[in-house]
Amino acid sequence: AQQKKTIALVTNVAADFWTIAGRGLEKAQKEHPDYNIELIVTNDGTAAGQRRELDDLLVRGVAGISISVDDASHATEVLNKVAAKTVLITTDSDAPQSKRLAYIGTDNVAAGRQAGEEIKKALPNGGKIALFVGTMDADNARERVQGIKEAIAGTKVELVDVFTDQVDSAKAKANMENVLVKYPDIALLSGLWSYETPLIYDAVKAAGKAGKVKIVGFDEDQRTLRGVSDGTIESTVVQQPYEFGYLSATNIIKTLNGDKSWIPEGGKLIVPTKVISKSNVADFTANLKDLLKK
Amino acid sequence: MAEILFELAGISKSYPGVIALDDVSLRVSRGEVLGLIGENGAGKSTLMRVLGGVVAPSEGVIRIGGQEHARMTVTEATKAGIAFVHQELNLFENLDVAANVFIGREPLVGGPLKLVDNAQMRARVSPLLARLGADFTPDTLVDDLSIAERQMVEIAKALSIDARVIIMDEPTSSLTISETERLLEVIADLKAHGIAVIYISHRLGEIMTCADRVVVLRDGRTVGELARHELSHAAMIRLMIGRDLKALYTPPKRPSQPGGCDIAGLVTSAFPDRQIDLSVRHGEILGLAGLVGAGRTSLARAAFGIDPLLGGEIRIDNAAVGVASPRDAIRQGIYLVPEDRKKSGLVLELPIRENVTLASLLNYARMWLVSGVDERKVAKEQVRRLAIKAPSIDMEAVTLSGGNQQKVVLGKWLSMQPRVMFFDEPTRGVDVGAKSEIYALMRELAEQGVAIVMISSDMEEVIGVSDRVAVMHEGSVSGVLERPQFSEYNVLRLAMGQALETVEAAAP
Amino acid sequence: MIKKELGLGLLLVVISAITGAINPAFLSLVNLLNMANLIGLFGVFALGEGLVIITGGIDLSLGSMFALLGVVFVDLLTTYQVPWPIALLAVLLGGLTLGGIQGFLITRLKMQPFIVTLCGLLIYRGAARYYTTDSTRGFGYGDEAGALSDIASGNVAGVPNSFILLIILALILGVLLHRSVYGRWLYAVGKNEEAARFSGISTNIVIATAYIISGGLAGVSTVLFVFYTNSVSPSSFGNFYELYAIAAAVLGGCSLRGGEGSILGIVLGTALLQVLQNLVNILGIPNSLNFAVMGTVILIGVLADHQLQARRRRKLALAGLARTAPRSTLVQGQQGASPRGADALPVRTGDQA
């Protein structure tokens, strides 16, 4: 195994999202048995933790790294060091100032705009909305909020606040309960990170406001999809982590073989986000189940 | 009259709930040994703490070297030549002997770096240790020393200060005869060099030996002063407690009953290669004497199930009893009044009531729920029976004087049915009044058929209270003395591991 | 003692009144019930932490225990389709076992509670993450938990079951701690372990039991939390919750030195912390200040308690001045009774050399 070239995908935190990406890696692995493809989950979700992973991967002599950059644009110097020794691409979360070869992933501002459009659709007459996110110092959180704000600008949709929960589910749910109490006239809640939408779903149902308070979510948690199919959740904007994984691995291999033609102009290979609503939820769910089956 | 070193004038000090000192004045002159005596809680230690700069008096002034202070700090006191051997050991087990001796006033080298001059410290400590007859070196970790050895370190600390006055607050409470004598010699030597000593002790014999003058405190006031020629046990006791005491030894009313507790071939972890054989009969008080570290406490701890038995067995009335834990021991009626009552005897922050019932709580509980009524009844009974001086049974034990604390420990056991009781230094730091009450109580218990082992380092007590005396030396019993053989000399010989020469002839 | 709890209760009422005045939504039934639910959730394991703290120990492993027990619990129900009573039993036993192991290490091997439970914190979380390969466990579709879900997250006449459970547990533990022999021993052990041992108390068992109870309550809490969030993410579930529990216990009057604290205090401490967090949201204070508010209140609370105790002590000192007077007379009276004249020799043991 030591002789095989190793390719690694380094995550920013431990989350299910990356489990799906791992499936994409597995597919790539099947196609390229002569490589050793690994998923590296960063431990403590801190920038220092990620930097340590990178250093250790370099020591192990990996050939290519795809990374979801924690603390985005600021890790330039480290990334450049890595880029000098390996094929480096970013995925999910970019570092545009660095010398990474390309970015494969979502355009989070666009995803935010997509969600914003869904919100406008759900609230044709406007109303108050609240957003929930783990921490606001993550770039994808900021970008999604920005996208939503852009989309609802100039309409009667009013954003009351963004609530953070430090990735603590119980805290998140308490936040949601509090918002439902504090703003009796709240019209829509939106969870920006994957664990939040199902919690909104629970909280709204428990408050007896299902249907009255609309929900637009992100990502494809099982219960989110269930909410979409039973109509409690209007729609959810999903990324395609499977593609992140698969494309990361295969494109790194291509590059290692001297083929850089896959890199688009501007260096960003955007994997578009999709809106899942009642109309297409069944297909999507079936598809996902397939994907997650080992 | 000799030059006066310092003077305390009109000193008062109050603590929550007590006035520890009330308008006390004291003077000490050069080269004088002043005995300071009084009951527990009379305020001796507090007065000395004021002088040593450890506590600030509420009122009064300290005159020293022509200056008046409303209060002093430890550093000032030290500078003024006052050294202090504290009643409670104030040592740092993680440091070596030399570091302990010089703590807070280390000789420095390296200028602004303020480095400790270890070499100098050791060089200065060695002779002090030699003078005290200690056999450990200055770089021994205090953690590795026995209690007695630690007390010698405390004394060495006081000697190391170029002091004009040395306060010794019960310096001998953990020392036995030989070390005590050594200390008294040292005091005489200090005196000869013009250094004054304030000597606090509950052992009146020591006071008689060394004091030039005795000041007696009671309830925070000076109640009298005795010059050297006026000194007698009777005079001191009368001033201390305001009345006279009965004789120390009361012989048993009936001869001790057959049966009792036999300890056979017992091996403790302190002396894994020695065996202990000892018997004590129902109804007798067996004194257990020996030098510090002879293994008496270890024996009591092992018999009470605190430390594991490495061998041998304990029989009561010829039936072997298992004591794997204190609980077992208590079930068998074997109780221990421990050496260190504050650490092992009492939960200081709990009320008297809870302390008294701590060991027998299940007896006052139904379905594990405590019955407050029963509990209070028992606690009140013990307080009455033992004449514990406290306003209520809900007072925290920490507020009591030493003697009364010891009585609470006794109350804990007497509320149950003892068969064999170990008293480990039952009167250490206890004043004469309370002492005699405790002796009476032991006798009363013996009359009821309890077998009593009294471990004591106080020779007067051993000889005065026991029906027989067993002596331990380095982990085993080196001899047992019957009353006719009792003498300090005999006890001491056995304690040092020597044979009783001409046993028959020596008996008076 | 009781004064401390009274003060805490009063503080709670005052804070609630002020917040309610600013925003009446705070006192709305829904919000009160929401809070009751959270108080129930966080109170249950705070009780266990409180017991441990009373022994003079600390349990840092609770949050990680939740994660480990949580993923196992959900897995049992979903992947292995185990009937819920068995899964519930397994989690409770799991909690008791982990608590027992910690208790064993602390009492038998004489390790420090801080270290043992810190290692627990690291190990349990690691185990949870390894076991799930870092993926969230949740109830996807089905009703795998069935009745248990309704019990754990349901309510009786609107009052959340978690809160009712807390009250029941608090009553039981209240009797245990404040009325039973075990409780008495626990305080004694916390104040002075050695003296307790010398009184025939099996201190090791008493202490270990506290850790076992704490573990068991952690098991109960795990189930409650699982049904509150309906999923368990092994890397974040329960993160830092031990700090909430410690904070609640300390606010409620438990001293980390051991031997102090009460069940009522712990419950009130938990309530205060939850009210504070709710208040931050309801009053629209920036979310980021949540922790800061909590920290400040704990600091001020403990500080105030210190000051009050110091004042009490000072008062006692003054009272003492008044009291010693009669004592002196008493002693004098007694002394008066003893005939001065009798110069009876205090007898030295006559028969010695």
Place this chain on the structure above:
Amino acid sequence: MIKKELGLGLLLVVISAITGAINPAFLSLVNLLNMANLIGLFGVFALGEGLVIITGGIDLSLGSMFALLGVVFVDLLTTYQVPWPIALLAVLLGGLTLGGIQGFLITRLKMQPFIVTLCGLLIYRGAARYYTTDSTRGFGYGDEAGALSDIASGNVAGVPNSFILLIILALILGVLLHRSVYGRWLYAVGKNEEAARFSGISTNIVIATAYIISGGLAGVSTVLFVFYTNSVSPSSFGNFYELYAIAAAVLGGCSLRGGEGSILGIVLGTALLQVLQNLVNILGIPNSLNFAVMGTVILIGVLADHQLQARRRRKLALAGLARTAPRSTLVQGQQGASPRGADALPVRTGDQA
């Protein structure tokens, strides 16, 4: 004492050798230098934590302090364009001040270190998040930090400056702790504060100084970490790092009961933890087990230490027997007339039952 450090060093060598044998990359220069860098980063504040632990206290606030000082530091450099020496000074002063406040609360107001620093943990993190409104601070483009960046993250002949700094600081603190009078007092205070006070040591100042030093070192660490990651995310920067520091100090022989520990031990403890983490990565062990490995090693390390100490004490007891012999003779010598040797049979008086 020294034995403990020797054991730790040996363990480090053995682990490294085994890992190196499995994967030679572990012993490659690059990897060693990487590790050296991390040991430097984590060692600096572990030293401070160690001092605090020696006083018998604990500092739980370090990680949050990093976040607060970090965002201020980056902001000073980028937003306010302050010259780096001033920014550096500000951060150091900030650390010293926070440490000073904690020291004040602990010594003057007699609050428990655990509570004070727990509140610090909550408050500093909250302040950092509020100050930045939860946004990450970083050096976007420019060379705002200039020379400082090169100093903090550079190296001399390949050896990372952070490591060099650690060695220098360790030497200074080593002299302070093991040679100077302050160190002597620190040990004394940690073992028995009251006795230290009776000995004329200003215990409050000694203890507060430890917290101040710890705060100052936290300031230094902040700067190092900022340049290691080039950005500060207020909600996660330094999260849990206090636990690393505590773990390192405890592994290195500091006792949470106070009065024990050494600078060398703390450095070795840090090194061991970092080596373990590196090893997990290098050997391709699932990352989730990282914490579990750490926890297990700490547990085993402390346990082994306990066993060794128990053995040492048993040995000492035996040696004590040997020691009492000369003592007896000495006493006898003093007593004068003793004709028989110490080993003469102790005579039983025969007349007992």
